Amino acid sequence: MVKAHSELMKRIQSGKFVFTGELEPLKTTDLSEVITEAKLLKGYVEACNVTDNPASNVTVSSLVAAYLIQKEAGIETVYQLRCSDRNRIALTSDLLGAAALGIKNILALTGDHTLLGDMPNAKPVFDLDSALLTGMIRRMVEEGKDLNGLDIKGPRPKFNIGVAANPNSNPIEPEIWKVIRKVENGADFVQTQVCFDIEKTIEFLRMFKIFEVPVLIGIFPMKSYGVAAQFDKFVPGVSVPKDLLTKFKQVKSKAKSKEERRKMYDKINLEFFTPFITELMKSGLSAGCHVMSVHYQEIVPKLFREMGLTKALIPEAVIPETVIPEAIIPVVS
Amino acid sequence: MTKVYSNLMKHITEGKFVFTGELEPVKTTSLHEVIEGAKTLKGHVVAINVTDNPTSFAYMNALIPSYIIQKKVGVEAVYQVTCRDRNRLAITSDLLAAGGVGIKNILALTGDHTTVGDNPQAKNVFDLDSATLVHLIRKMVDEGVDLNENKIDNPPKFHVGIAANPNADPLEPEILKIERKAKLGVDFVQTQCVYNVEVTNRFMKEMSHLDIPVLIGIAPFRSINMMKYFMKFVPGVVVPDEVQQSLIEANEEGGKEGVVQKNIEFFGDFIKELKNTKVAGVHIMAIGFEWIVPKIIEYSGVQQS
């Protein structure tokens, strides 16, 4: 069994069905908003992913955001790191920084092409890819060395490494092999792309079972029809089920007030995802669920209530000791 | 000069003679050394540069130690950013974070080529260069947008510095290059190591039409070996023969302590001379032996205001 450095990994290894959340910092210097959003998830999720320039739209550094979320919201983070924007030197730099700041989980991603984002004229880097990045982090953790075998001073970085997978992939076989390559390179856990089809998801988990790596299935409660339609249109290979999309679409004409609209959206999400998660838990094949309710975190407590889960017995997250004793409020003058 | 955000800039605009120092995070997960270095420099310099993977060695992201020394030690940082390892997305991300954690000074650099570093197989990024980086920072600060005109919520407030090399040979393209950046809006210049007043004066004369405060870089030598390494591997550094000779003699006479003493005297005198030129201050690079900085300044008799 891999060594658990993070609370998330310890909880996964204890056999508990875990939940992780997702936070998306914005194009801002003010991190108070994302910290507030993180606080909504406290007690429900074991850890929160912090996205790195999602879909190549530039946002404030995920490293600094992850650190401040851990510090201010008291919730462990999964620091996402893409190869799109940094060469191996910068990736090493950022990982050394992450270690110093007490970050324990890294999600190693290849990352979307820069053409997809809000700076499409930028130069895509891709010096490494997710498999190589996974291997590089593994070497830092196991040997205390960088990619070139040079010694890292100070305490050895303690990271658990996650990688992404897409159960919706068509064809699925190359995807499985690709994920296995990452697992062989040192990944400790897998978080998947958004899933809607429980049968397809369970089939994917069955194929994965022999590799004995914990898999967290991604779900995506949607705040509005607009969000759902956008996702349906722009995320390759994943489509929102037709009837779900229709239900979302009808909300606008049916609801009389903003308040009523919100309630209806909540209800549709709860009706869809409660049985999905229940089935997933029953299957015993999945280590947990990765809830990507970005900017819609209020749904998470509601999901817990609906499923009859108590606010998890998650103690105050143990934030690893860093050199900074005092609380940090982002300073902007 | 429209607005002043940092202590460094405040002192410069008030006409005080300033000192800045330099720290180099290494390939480590520990911040202990930079914090100790910053403590040594505190009170003697107004701000400390934190290097970004100098000579392409893969060290800790400079943003983290920059932030830590401000928070933990209470001394202002000059966060160095190079274009070698990050494209415009990553640089923008890091600059937004820098703004978020209260960094006020940025030194915009192109960065050395990866082949001179410890991960020479790495891909050179150079999506931007020092001039386009200045342009990006100016857009963020002045217009509150990124390079693609996307709006930034709560835009950062930075002063932008650039590097220059008074020893450049030929000097003309170097000056023209500074001019190109100056037109975009540069708040201060920190130079590569200089060892004599003639080079300084020649440079200041060539720079006079640009009206940008210049901090002359000096780099004491810890040992004769370090001097030799420096001359061999750091491009654009010219150590005059007489300086070399006097340090070698000091080494023969007094060993290591002799070299230290000679450094203190030589650079102390040099600072005294610089005080009477048009420069705004001195940038002292003494990586790993920061303790020499207070001694040199004390010897010079020039007050850190």
Added chain:
Amino acid sequence: MIIVKRKPINKIFDMIGPADNVLIVGCDGCVGIYQEGGQKQVELMSVILELAKKLKENRDIKIKTATVLRQCDRQIVATSLRPLIDDVDVVLSMACGVGAQTIAEVFEDIIVIPAQDTLFIGMHDRQLKKFYELCSACGECILFETGGVCPITRCAKSLLNGPCGGQSKGKCEVGGWVKDCAWILIHNRLKQKDRLDLFTKFREPRDHRNMESPRELGETFVGEVEAT
């Protein structure tokens, strides 16, 4: 032109493996002009292969040779090679990567072996017997502003606003102070022409979409460009 360098003969030999019928195809374009993959080299390769197979494996192989006008032209490749291709197991292309791929595109079931490593787009100095990379096909030519010296190709960092601190006396630190600093060359050329205003000009960040692979260009696109 496209500059190539022949692979070591052993590597070519390994790639051919057990094939009995080999067609060696040269090109009269770039590689033919500077005599790396023209008719003469095709004939030479044929002799070497035949001998090597005989000596190393003690067997005869059937070798045919051909040299086409331009291996990067789909129609020329199709018409010139179709009569020869029927009983062929592998084609050894002596042209650049474009030539080898064109053959593979035209004859989908044939195995194509590259005899060359394709290096760059460059200039041939026949006196010095050297090739120099001068263009990166960046899709956004600024040679007018840079005194006819391409900084994208000839500066190690492809800087738009150089020179950087890595030059001394006009030489670049990358590669050990041997190669010229493109930006010092640019400075000198512009100064000569009394156009230092072009040197001090600030150039905004590049639009890297112009270099985004895979690139293609259609007839309509050319028309559109001309129309504007």
